[in-house]
Amino acid sequence: MRIAVVTDSAAGFAPEWSAAGGLADGVRVVAMPVLVGHDILTGEHDDVTAPLMVALAAGADVRTSRPSPGQFDRVYRSLAEEGYDGVVSVHLSGQLSGTVEAARMASSRSVLPIEVIDTRTAGMAQGRAALSALAAVQRGGDLQTAAAAAAMAARASALYFYVPSLEQLRRGGRIPAAAGWLGTLLSVRVILHVQGGRLVPLERLRSAPKALQRLEEVVLADAAARVGAVDLTVHHFGNEAEAVALAGRIEAAGGGRVTTAPCPSVLAAHAGLGVVAVTVSPSVRS
Structure with a gap:
């Protein structure tokens, strides 16, 4: 079959x-599809990343579609x-x-x-x-x-991520404008995770370095609590060097096998420039 x-x-x-x-x-x-103004981008990687980065940096209208x-x-x-x-x-x-x-x-x-x-x-x-x-x-x-x-x-599997600002997520409707926690978080750095299929705040911190350090700690604690080998991926968008450094620290600390990959364009369109996302999953063996 x-x-x-x-x-x-x-x-x-x-x-x-x-x-x-x-x-x-x-x-x-x-x-x-990722929609930048009137343009529809349907590929991945270099053919979408560059124009999407420019659009996000310029504050242009960026949307996605199923x-x-x-x-x-x-x-x-x-x-x-x-x-x-x-x-x-x-x-x-x-x-x-x-x-x-x-x-x-x-x-x-x-x-x-x-x-x-x-x-x-x-x-x-x-x-x-x-x-x-x-x-x-x-x-x-x-x-x-x-x-x-x-x-x-x-x-x-688990997905944790740090975004420099929640504004792009709010504009894209991935966090509701009426959410009780939103108004208090727009001015701080936030670690979010996916829970029940939705984006949920995990921790709030006052600076990017502290947020990234805490993201590393959360990921390492998750990996250490699991039975068996784990695979991790650090996603990035506009900050590859930062992601590579984080991946190296996680792997050096014994967190598991770590790879890096660009954040999928359809997610980066909502998370914005500077997002760092980490997935933790049981190792896949054929």
């Missing part, structure tokens, strides 16, 4: 993975034509985007059996859920086994 894995670009796969064959045959990534159900229709149809027997479709939290709902709409009319997974997270926490499904397939697992592996990995 040939099972494919589909995810979306919020998964945050590092650009070199595809070039190096890190994403195997049978994996498809559906692009999530992929259309038609995009998923085309991907699922292509996989059927290639001879796949089923699909595990692994997506960004439904509390943050309508992407998973678009996938469900398309899956309901596909000729293939499709298991759609709302990871209730983002970035490489979502990405490692997709990789867990792939690993299950590579071990000979069926559709249900691969879907269960993705769901389990998503539940076991």
